[in-house]
Amino acid sequence: MNAKASHIKIVDCTIRDGGLVNNWDFSVGFVQHLYKCLNEVGIEYMEVGYKNSPKLLKNTDAAGPWRFLNDEFLRTVIPEKKNTKLSALVDIGRVDENDILPRGQSLLDLIRVACYIHQVDEALELVQVFHDRGYETTLNIMALSGVNENELMNAFEAIASSVVDVVYIVDSYGSLMPSDINALVEKFQTHLPNKRLGAHMHNNLQLAFANTVAAADKGVELLDASVYGMGRAAGNCPTELLIARMKNSKYRLGPVLDMIEKYMFPLREKEEWGYIIPYMITGMLGEHPRSAMALRNSADKDKIVDFYNRLTAPKASGGNSED
C-alpha cells in the first residue's frame, strides 16, 4: 500500500456485518476474544453490532444480542475498556433515537448511520442528535453504484454543512472496480473538503481488499474490514490482508491469525460467506445479493447457469442494509 499507515484507522465489522450471516449468533466468548485480539493488533474501532430497535423490526426473536445492542449487557461483555473504541451501526427507520444514551453513560464511542441517498437529510438529523449526545459520527451512504449525479450533489450540499465527522463510500453490492473507487473518492474530496472519508467494500468480485487499498491510497482514513472477510454474502475486506500489507505498520498480524484459527475456521464450517459464484453474479450486475442468498438457501444452490440466465432476463432493485 502506498498510503502511510499513520493516517489510517481500521473499523473491524466482524460482529455487525458478520451478524448478517449468522443472525448475530456469536457467543459472548467469541466477542470477548475478538475484542482482546483487536486490541492486541492495534485496531482502532470494533463495530460490535447494530443499535436498531426491535420494536421497529419484524422477525427479531431469534436474533443474537449484537443485533439490538443493550448498553448494560455490553458492560457485562466488556467489563474493562481498552484502546480499541466501540462502534454501532443504525439504519434509518429502524432506530429509536431514545435508545441512544448520552456517550458518558455508554461504552460506545462511535455511532454510524447507514442510509440510501434519498434518506440523507433524515440521516443527518440523527447524526446531529448523536453528535449532541457526545458521540463520534459517520454517515454511510449505501448502494453508491446506482446513485445519479444530481442526487449525489444535493446530498453533498447537505453533508458539507452538517456536523458529521466521517462520510463513507459504501460499495453495498460489491460491484465497483478500483478505477470507480478512485473516481468516487476524488468526487467526495472535491465536494466535501472539510470531511474525513471512510470506505466499506464488499468482496463479490474479489475486489474488497483492492478497492480498500485504492481508497486508502487516495487518502481515505477509516477503512472497514472484518476478520477472515466475514460479512453478508461475499463478505468484506479481510482484516488480515489490510494488516499484512500496511507499510511501516503499527499493527500486529499474529492476534488476527489467532482469532481466525480459534474462532473463524470452525465458524466457516457452519456458516457461508466469501467468493461464491451467485454473489459474483449479483455483484457483476450491480444488484442486492438477496436473490443469490435465496439461491444458496435452496436445493438449487449450485445451479449457477440457470441463476445467471434468470437474472439477466428481468431485474431486481434496492432494499435496506439489514435485509
Next chain:
Amino acid sequence: MNAKASHIKIVDCTIRDGGLVNNWDFSVGFVQHLYKCLNEVGIEYMEVGYKNSPKLLKNTDAAGPWRFLNDEFLRTVIPEKKNTKLSALVDIGRVDENDILPRGQSLLDLIRVACYIHQVDEALELVQVFHDRGYETTLNIMALSGVNENELMNAFEAIASSVVDVVYIVDSYGSLMPSDINALVEKFQTHLPNKRLGAHMHNNLQLAFANTVAAADKGVELLDASVYGMGRAAGNCPTELLIARMKNSKYRLGPVLDMIEKYMFPLREKEEWGYIIPYMITGMLGEHPRSAMALRNSADKDKIVDFYNRLTAPKASGGNSED
C-alpha cells in the same frame, strides 16, 4: 476495467497451472469440455499443459498426460481445432527442444518459456528455436518481486534484441500490489518498447484479478486466467471475473459458468486451491508457497499461528515453476 477489450487476449491456464494442484489428473472429457467452453466464450488461447520432457524430471510416473504433452495424443483429444489457439509452457532445464515439432505438424500455436531472471539468456535461445519452428512465443519471467534492478536491466537488453513476441510479468508468489504492477508495467514498457506484454498473477492476497486489471489498464495485452481461479496454491486470476468485467465485451460469460457448474464445483470438493491463510502468509512474505503447501498436506494444516511464527523467524527462497 478502463482498458478497451479490443487489445486484450486471454490465455486460460486452467489445465497447465491447475495441473500443479491435481498432478494433471484431468480427464479427456474435462479438457474437451473446457476447450468447447473457451471457444464459446471467445477466449483466444488455452494453455493445455506443459511440454517438458519426462526424462529430465524425477517423480513423473503418476502425472496426467497434460504434464508432458504429446502431439499425437493431443490430436485425439482435440480432433477439430476451432478459434481458440493452443499453448504449452516449458521450463528451462526441463524441456528437450527436440520434442517440439515444427508448428505445421503440431496443434500447438504458442510456446511459452518460463525462467528465472538468471536464465533469461538460456530462455531466449529456446525462444529462438521455437520461433524458427513457426510458433508464437512468450518469455515468462517468474518471481519478479525478488529481482534486483541491475539484473532486470541486463535482461531487458537481451530481450529487446530477441525475437520473442510477448514478455510476461509473473507474480509467482502472489505478493505484489496493484501499485507494484503499475510500476513494473511502466518499467517494462520503457525498456521494451517493441515488445507486447503479458501478465500472470497469483491470488495469495486476493489481488490476482485486481492486479490483472491494473496491468490491462496500463496496456498489457495477454492476460492469464484460469476457470474458478484453479492454479497452484492460492490459484490465479479467475477467468469468470475477467469476462464479467470486460467492458464492451466480445466475451460471453455463460459458457464459463457452465464449466464451473459441471466440472469445477465437483473438482473443488476433492482438490484445494484459493484464498487459504497459509498461502496468504507466504504471499505477504514474498516467498514460494511450498512451505504452505506442505503445511496443508499435514495434520497441522490449520495451525496458522505456529506456521506464521515459524516463517517469520528464518527464511526460505527460490525454486522452479513446476515445484
